[in-house]
Amino acid sequence: xxxxxxxxxxxxxxxxxxxxxxxxxxxxxxxxxxxxxxxxxxxxxxxxxxxxxxxxxxxxxxxxxxxxxxxxxxxxxxxxxxxxxxxxxxxxxxxxxxxxxxxxxxxxxxxxxxxxxxxxxxxxxxxxxxxxxxxxxxxxxxxxxxxxxxxxxxxxxxxxxxxxxxxxxxxxxxxxxxxxxxxxxxxxxxxxxxxxxxxxxxxxxxxxxxxxxxxxxxxxxxxxxxxxxxxxxxxxxxxxxxxxxxxxxxxxxxxxxxxxxxxxxxxxxxxxxxxxxxxxxxxxxxxxxxxxxxxxxxxxxxxxxxxxxxxxxxxxxxxxxxxxxxxxxxxxxxxxxxxxxxxxxxxxxxxxxxxxxxxxxxxxxxxxxxxxxxxxxxxxxxxxxxxxxxxxxxxxxxxxxxxxxxxxxxxxxxxxxxxxxxxxxxxxxxxxxxxxxxxxxxxxxxxxxxxxxxxxxxxxxxxxxxxxxxxxxxxxxxxxxxxxxxxxxxxxxxxxxxxxxxxxxxxxxxxxxxxxxxxxxxxxxxxxxxxxxxxxxxxxxxxxxxxxxxxxxxxxx
Numbered sequence: 001x002x003x004x005x006x007x008x009x010x011x012x013x014x015x016x017x018x019x020x021x022x023x024x025x026x027x028x029x030x031x032x033x034x035x036x037x038x039x040x041x042x043x044x045x046x047x048x049x050x051x052x053x054x055x056x057x058x059x060x061x062x063x064x065x066x067x068x069x070x071x072x073x074x075x076x077x078x079x080x081x082x083x084x085x086x087x088x089x090x091x092x093x094x095x096x097x098x099x100x101x102x103x104x105x106x107x108x109x110x111x112x113x114x115x116x117x118x119x120x121x122x123x124x125x126x127x128x129x130x131x132x133x134x135x136x137x138x139x140x141x142x143x144x145x146x147x148x149x150x151x152x153x154x155x156x157x158x159x160x161x162x163x164x165x166x167x168x169x170x171x172x173x174x175x176x177x178x179x180x181x182x183x184x185x186x187x188x189x190x191x192x193x194x195x196x197x198x199x200x201x202x203x204x205x206x207x208x209x210x211x212x213x214x215x216x217x218x219x220x221x222x223x224x225x226x227x228x229x230x231x232x233x234x235x236x237x238x239x240x241x242x243x244x245x246x247x248x249x250x251x252x253x254x255x256x257x258x259x260x261x262x263x264x265x266x267x268x269x270x271x272x273x274x275x276x277x278x279x280x281x282x283x284x285x286x287x288x289x290x291x292x293x294x295x296x297x298x299x300x301x302x303x304x305x306x307x308x309x310x311x312x313x314x315x316x317x318x319x320x321x322x323x324x325x326x327x328x329x330x331x332x333x334x335x336x337x338x339x340x341x342x343x344x345x346x347x348x349x350x351x352x353x354x355x356x357x358x359x360x361x362x363x364x365x366x367x368x369x370x371x372x373x374x375x376x377x378x379x380x381x382x383x384x385x386x387x388x389x390x391x392x393x394x395x396x397x398x399x400x401x402x403x404x405x406x407x408x409x410x411x412x413x414x415x416x417x418x419x420x421x422x423x424x425x426x427x428x429x430x431x432x433x434x435x436x437x438x439x440x441x442x443x444x445x446x447x448x449x450x451x452x453x454x455x456x457x458x459x460x461x462x463x464x465x466x467x468x469x470x471x472x473x474x475x476x477x478x479x480x481x482x483x484x485x486x487x488x489x490x491x492x493x494x495x496x497x498x499x500x501x502x503x504x505x506x507x508x509x510x511x512x513x514x515x516x517x518x519x520x521x522x523x524x525x526x527x528x529x530x531x532x533x534x535x536x537x538x539x540x541x542x543x544x545x546x547x548x549x550x551x552x553x554x555x556x557x
Contacts, residue, residue, distance in 0.1 A: 012342035014056035033114035061145035062106035141190035248499035254282035269450035312401035315520035330524035351399035354392030362387035387430035502543035
């Protein structure tokens with residue numbers, strides 16, 4: 001029987017895929033790494049009965065180092081990591097500039113050696129290797145690291161790539177039926193980025209650490225002043241906003257307001273000029289209104305108005321909304337989302353796509369949610385009308401938008417909250433916009449124009465399932481053009497301009513996405529880095545404030 005070695009990116013994913021392919025009938029055995037099990041079962045692959053062995057790595061299997069000058073160590077998420085010895089270990093023993101020319105290679109640190117040895121042992125008896133890592137750039141690169149290790153033992157092994165975006169029977173079956181060749185160009189792009197990050201990060205980290213420790217020996221004696229090509233622009237956004245707030249000078253302004261009570265309803269008319277920054281100018285107009293207070297309705301308008309349902313969900317929106325509405329930071333949100341994905345509850349959570357293709361069976365996804373006591377009735381209504389997604393314009397041509405793949409009611413805590421958000425967002429996206437009727441009344445008082453608006457919601461639609469959006473009705477009496485009345489009050493109000501708010505995590509992610517800093521997969525990581533390095537602090541309200549070191553690093557550049 002043909003033996004096929006299957007390798008996933010993490011043990012949870014390997015187990016979930018094995019459960020789907022074997023329908024829960026697999027034999028588990030231990031690997032040389034206690035964290036990476038092996039799942040064995042029989043499977044018909046390409047019309048051939050095969051002995052499938054499913055195992056995993058733990059993120060990256062290999063990482064860059066400077067040739068001949070490393071010592072085994074570990075970095076979270078990588079099977080290979082970097083540490084310098086010899087001339088490169090002594091930071092004062094070589095110029096940071098020399099790191100731009102030093103040769104590099106990949107190696108496996110000691111604490112990941114057992115995973116590597118498991119692959120080497122299992123591939124010896126295998127005829128086929130199938131890569132099941134995540135289908136993004138990092139996943140492709142991890143796949144080629146697995147291929148490199150396996151081909152060193154068995155150069156002639158046949159290699160295939162399984163493409164999937166969710167761990168469901170349908171998706172796994174499609175992947176098995178359409179095995180592809182791994183894409184070396186995608187992996188090479190990651191290698192280039194890793195080498196640039198290594199050289200730039202190592203050189204500049206050493207340079208600024210040594211220089212600043214020399215200038216401030218009592219303050220920074222034991223402080224590592226790290227540098228990263230994404231980390232520093234992220235810090236820069238925080239510092240720039242903080243400086244804007246600090247430099248802001250409030251300016252006084254004045255505005256007029258007209259109040260009127262009709263049919264037991266209080267109406268406030270706002271000034272069409274909005275506000276004036278000159279007191280006397282505003283006061284003169286205020287006096288004119290008081291001298292001739294008769295208000296005349298000069299225009300009334302009524303129009304239908306829609307509140308758009310949310311677009312299909314991508315990673316950036318997931319991180320932003322979870323931060324704002326669920327009060328879960330981006331790093332924790334992505335950790336939870338990845339766990340939900342590997343357990344088969346949602347699709348792959350790292351995606352730039354916000355548009356559903358016609359190939360996705362939305363009706364079956366909606367139908368799975370009709371069992372829930374909270375949103376099942378809404379899902380049934382969507383099913384009866386037919387799912388109608390509101391699509392965006394972005395696609396990474398690799399993964400669909402984030403959506404639920406199956407129903408569960410067995411989650412707890414933040415996992416439950418994130419899953420519920422994904423479900424509700426999906427149902428809202430494929431339903432209908434909220435509908436309302438907006439009335440605008442414009443009045444004239446002493447040749448000054450004021451307006452009031454009312455809103456009657458005629459159909460809540462997606463709002464019934466999506467509590468993260470609000471659209472409040474505002475009652476207004478009926479006015480007819482030509483009506484005249486004496487206002488209940490005419491007031492002159494004073495106020496001050498306010499500075500822009502300090503950035504919160506959602507704001508920072510939006511800026512990083514806008515300016516191309518990092519990727520949807522790394523935004524949370526870069527934010528976490530500037531926090532752990534104490535370059536920024538976080539206030540109780542979630543707003544970022546740069547620390548003294550963070551300010552110095554940005555202003556000193």
